[in-house]
Amino acid sequence: MALKNSSKPQPIGVIGVGSFGTAIANMLAEKNEVMVYSRKQEVVEEINNQHSASGKILNPKIRGTFSPEELCASCGVLFFMIPSAAFLAVTRTFAPFLHPYHLVIHGTKGLAVQLGEGENWDTVKKLRRNQVLTMSEVIVQETLAVRVGCLAGPNISKELTHGQPAATVIASKYNEVIQEGQRLLRSEKFQVYGNSDIIGVELSGVLKNIIAIAAGALAGLGLGENAKGLLISRGIVEMAHLSKALGGTASSVMGLAGIGDLVTTCNSPDSRNFTVGFRLAKGESLSQIMASMEEVAEGVNTIRIVDAFLKTAGIRAPITENLHRVLFEDLSIEEALQFLMKYPFSVDVDFV
Amino acid sequence: MEENYIKHQYAPILPEKDEWPVVKLARERKEFVKKVANLAEGRILDLIGKNPEILKEELETTLYREKLRIKQNPWDVDPDDEGPFWGEVKSNLLQIHTEVSGNKAKKLEAYQAVLRKITARYSEEIASNFKASHYKFTRRVVTYGFSRLLNAARVKGFGSLFSNQYTLQDKIQITGQTAQLRELARKGTVVMVPTHFSNLDSILIGWIISVLGMPPFIYGAGLNLFNISIFAYFMNALGAYKVDRRKKNMMYLETLKTYSKEAIQFGCHSLFFPGGTRSRSGIIESKLKLGLLSTAIEAQRANFQNGISDVSGKIFIVPVTINYHFVLEAPGLIQDYLSQTGQERYYKENDEFSTSYKISKFLFKFFTKGSDISVSIGRAMDVMGNYVDEEGKSLDKWGRVVNTQEYFMSNGKVTVDTQREEEYTQMLGKRIVEEFHKINRVFSSHLVAFVAFELIQSKNTKLDLFDLIRLPQEDLVLNYEEFKSACQRVLDQIFELKAQGKIDSAPHLNRPMDEIITHGLENVGLYHAKRPLIKDELGNLATEDMSLLYFYHNRLHGYGLEKLF
Numbered sequence: 001m002a003l004k005n006s007s008k009p010q011p012i013g014v015i016g017v018g019s020f021g022t023a024i025a026n027m028l029a030e031k032n033e034v035m036v037y038s039r040k041q042e043v044v045e046e047i048n049n050q051h052s053a054s055g056k057i058l059n060p061k062i063r064g065t066f067s068p069e070e071l072c073a074s075c076g077v078l079f080f081m082i083p084s085a086a087f088l089a090v091t092r093t094f095a096p097f098l099h100p101y102h103l104v105i106h107g108t109k110g111l112a113v114q115l116g117e118g119e120n121w122d123t124v125k126k127l128r129r130n131q132v133l134t135m136s137e138v139i140v141q142e143t144l145a146v147r148v149g150c151l152a153g154p155n156i157s158k159e160l161t162h163g164q165p166a167a168t169v170i171a172s173k174y175n176e177v178i179q180e181g182q183r184l185l186r187s188e189k190f191q192v193y194g195n196s197d198i199i200g201v202e203l204s205g206v207l208k209n210i211i212a213i214a215a216g217a218l219a220g221l222g223l224g225e226n227a228k229g230l231l232i233s234r235g236i237v238e239m240a241h242l243s244k245a246l247g248g249t250a251s252s253v254m255g256l257a258g259i260g261d262l263v264t265t266c267n268s269p270d271s272r273n274f275t276v277g278f279r280l281a282k283g284e285s286l287s288q289i290m291a292s293m294e295e296v297a298e299g300v301n302t303i304r305i306v307d308a309f310l311k312t313a314g315i316r317a318p319i320t321e322n323l324h325r326v327l328f329e330d331l332s333i334e335e336a337l338q339f340l341m342k343y344p345f346s347v348d349v350d351f352v
Numbered sequence: 353m354e355e356n357y358i359k360h361q362y363a364p365i366l367p368e369k370d371e372w373p374v375v376k377l378a379r380e381r382k383e384f385v386k387k388v389a390n391l392a393e394g395r396i397l398d399l400i401g402k403n404p405e406i407l408k409e410e411l412e413t414t415l416y417r418e419k420l421r422i423k424q425n426p427w428d429v430d431p432d433d434e435g436p437f438w439g440e441v442k443s444n445l446l447q448i449h450t451e452v453s454g455n456k457a458k459k460l461e462a463y464q465a466v467l468r469k470i471t472a473r474y475s476e477e478i479a480s481n482f483k484a485s486h487y488k489f490t491r492r493v494v495t496y497g498f499s500r501l502l503n504a505a506r507v508k509g510f511g512s513l514f515s516n517q518y519t520l521q522d523k524i525q526i527t528g529q530t531a532q533l534r535e536l537a538r539k540g541t542v543v544m545v546p547t548h549f550s551n552l553d554s555i556l557i558g559w560i561i562s563v564l565g566m567p568p569f570i571y572g573a574g575l576n577l578f579n580i581s582i583f584a585y586f587m588n589a590l591g592a593y594k595v596d597r598r599k600k601n602m603m604y605l606e607t608l609k610t611y612s613k614e615a616i617q618f619g620c621h622s623l624f625f626p627g628g629t630r631s632r633s634g635i636i637e638s639k640l641k642l643g644l645l646s647t648a649i650e651a652q653r654a655n656f657q658n659g660i661s662d663v664s665g666k667i668f669i670v671p672v673t674i675n676y677h678f679v680l681e682a683p684g685l686i687q688d689y690l691s692q693t694g695q696e697r698y699y700k701e702n703d704e705f706s707t708s709y710k711i712s713k714f715l716f717k718f719f720t721k722g723s724d725i726s727v728s729i730g731r732a733m734d735v736m737g738n739y740v741d742e743e744g745k746s747l748d749k750w751g752r753v754v755n756t757q758e759y760f761m762s763n764g765k766v767t768v769d770t771q772r773e774e775e776y777t778q779m780l781g782k783r784i785v786e787e788f789h790k791i792n793r794v795f796s797s798h799l800v801a802f803v804a805f806e807l808i809q810s811k812n813t814k815l816d817l818f819d820l821i822r823l824p825q826e827d828l829v830l831n832y833e834e835f836k837s838a839c840q841r842v843l844d845q846i847f848e849l850k851a852q853g854k855i856d857s858a859p860h861l862n863r864p865m866d867e868i869i870t871h872g873l874e875n876v877g878l879y880h881a882k883r884p885l886i887k888d889e890l891g892n893l894a895t896e897d898m899s900l901l902y903f904y905h906n907r908l909h910g911y912g913l914e915k916l917f
Contacts, residue, residue: 010763076762076763076764096752099755099758100736100754100755100756100758100759100761101758101759101761101762101764103762144748144754146736146759146776146779147772173775174769174771174772174775175769175771175772176762176769176771176772
């Protein structure tokens with residue numbers, strides 16, 4: 001068994017060396033030894049020899065490995081910082097080596113779906129809640145780890161790398177996970193809040209991507225700040241209702257991972273989700289946009305999943321529904337906007 | 353023969369009764385009670401952060417509530433010296449208030465002395481009065497008496513009273529993982545968690561445990577049951593400790609939890625009814641009372657802390673469902689549920705089991721008429737809800753061995769984290785509910801009640817539950833053919849769920865549908881004055897008591913079968 005004595009502090013494990021993973025690994029390395037995982041041998045060599053990952057500079061205290069076994073055996077706390085498309089596969093790679101004593105914190109904003117036998121994405125029209133998994137639910141389902149947390153909030157990697165002040169939320173049902181995350185990440189420039197509603201926090205990070213696409217579309221249409229203010233506030237209402245329907249609380253949407261992240265994303269033209277909306281408004285189709293983007297914008301996936309979930313949940317989510325029609329059913333963005341402006345919202349706030 | 357139930361004699365797993373943990377515990381009763389009192393005291397002090405002001409407040413609250421209880425809700429079993437005891441506590445508190453001043457440590461010491469008195473009293477009150485001789489006697493009486501009754505009722509002719517053709521096991525079928533249970537009870541400590549519909553359950557389970565050749569389990573029985581002399585005798589004989597649901601104060605609850613935890617650590621197999629109380633609605637428990645369950649997790653962690661990491665220190669959770677055609681208390685239970693006075697605080701114990709006479713009458717009916725009971729023993733799990741094998745090793749979903757100790761470790765050590773254990777308790781509760789649904793055995797009576805109620809409801813979609821129950825009887829008639837085809841639809845779905853391992857069914861459901869319906873109608877709510885479902889002169893179905901129909905229908909709630917209507 002790989003139980004190290006506490007005489008030598010264990011390194012902290014980081015899985016994934018994308019821009020966010022690298023930023024977090026560097027922040028962790030300020031106080032601790034860090035071991036990062038990459039499945040490509042050349043990236044591991046680059047990390048160990050040149051202290052960089054795909055050109056991003058890494059703290060020399062960070063060591064690379066391509067062995068999930070070694071990483072799990074050496075580390076008690078693991079940060080999963082992988083894109084949601086690869087999340088399930090990477091989790092399964094690690095599953096044989098994860099033990100119930102591991103604390104796992106992930107920073108992935110996405111949803112996974114569980115389809116029945118013989119079903120695929122093109123035939124599925126409806127999803128029940130138990131077919132939709134948040135990333136923490138994926139970890140619990142696929143591995144023996146139970147003490148699971150997530151990291152969410154307005155954390156643009158570039159700004160974190162430059163050492164600008166920022167904050168994040170660590171959410172977990174387990175106080176020990178929150179405390180450990182705070183201990184490892186908190187610094188003069190980085191504030192870490194705790195929240196026990198992990199589902200609500202994960203959903204906040206996921207659902208805000210939908211609104212970010214809408215924000216990009218407004219910008220692409222050349223609309224101004226009034227429209228953006230309208231979108232953000234209606235977006236929050238929609239996120240709160242969706243979050244409740246999926247098992248989170250409305251209050252988490254009010255926090256850093258919800259409003260905080262939403263405002264940041266709606267104002268950052270570099271974000272992939274914002275770009276999708278922007279280009280849609282400029283008249284491109286989804287397939288044209290996808291063809292020229294390296295990674296899928298998470299919001300597109302989320303809209304699909306949430307739209308299918310709405311069919312079984314018995315609630316309405318007008319922004320999501322209309323974006324779904326724009327993306328997948330050839331509704332024009334102008335028509336969608338018209339529809340939203342006519343939609344009979346009568347109450348300003350009805351969820352607190 | 354379609355019925356393939358387990359019916360054979362099990363050899364006792366521990367033949368010498370001196371080896372029974374519960375006997376050892378009874379021998380060391382005095383020391384054990386004292387230990388529990390001391391540990392409970394320590395626990396309470398930890399909880400309040402050793403703050404004399406908070407301790408004072410808790411003591412005063414406890415005193416106030418106890419005085420109120422004595423005045424407003426006295427029971428026969430209450431000891432006579434209760435009044436004087438709490439009077440003394442009162443004067444002690446007054447004395448400390450006026451005489452001990454200033455010094456915090458001194459105040460704490462003074463209040464702690466009062467606390468010690470209270471936990472000692474509670475601990476003594478909770479502790480069981482198990483006597484092995486009583487146990488053996490009771491077991492013989494139950495088995496002998498019941499089989500006499502049974503044979504008298506079923507075997508015709510002279511001398512039937514002495515026939516041994518039928519035994520209790522014909523009446524009460526035990527199915528499921530009996531071999532595993534026996535094996536694990538030999539290796540580690542078992543915590544059995546059955547569903548709870550009737551006050552008979554505890555005696556029934558006690559009997560089952562003895563039939564399976566296992567030493568007696570200890571369990572917390574509601575103190576109200578000790579009001580009835582016949583029950584009190586049984587309970588003591590079965591190793592019951594007493595749970596007084598009137599006492600909701602923190603000091604009592606902590607003492608109770610400590611008692612349960614220590615008894616499990618001592619190696620006593622235990623029995624919890626995790627629903628806390630009988631299911632009022634007839635629905636399989638879906639929200640469990642987690643208080644006692646958490647003591648199983650605590651005891652497991654404590655064993656690991658003490659370095660007992662082999663199977664002898666392992667705790668096994670075994671879910672059990674008890675399946676009836678008929679629940680004697682059903683009318684009272686469903687009334688309670690419907691009148692929504694559900695909050696236990698206001699609930700006055702007042703049920704059919706109020707006198708020994710009524711119980712005897714029921715027992716006689718039970719044995720002379722043909723209503724069967726089956727008890728399904730589920731697969732054992734560790735305290736984290738992982739299945740365990742015959743060896744007692746925990747297995748994950750993929751069949752890999754899991755070391756349960758690792759759930760309680762951080763930085764390579766077993767650590768105490770009460771918040772973590774609260775979450776684990778929730779997880780375990782969910783797993784138990786899942787298992788209940790899987791091992792629940794559908795009877796013909798459940799099927800007919802479910803279908804009849806759902807059909808009536810689907811014909812009156814505009815009415816809510818309470819309007820439905822008030823419908824006049826002539827609106828409650830169902831056409832037989834329509835009923836039959838609906839039964840078939842539901843049964844098909846049940847078999848599909850069964851193939852997926854999500855439910856179980858009794859063998860009599862393999863008969864032709866007409867027979868199933870007849871069997872169901874004969875049995876559903878058999879002994880009630882007003883039957884929940886009957887066939888009228890025209891061959892159609894009618895109900896005499898809609899709320900009872902609702903009660904029996906609820907047994908199949910939670911499987912999504914309502915969607916078929």
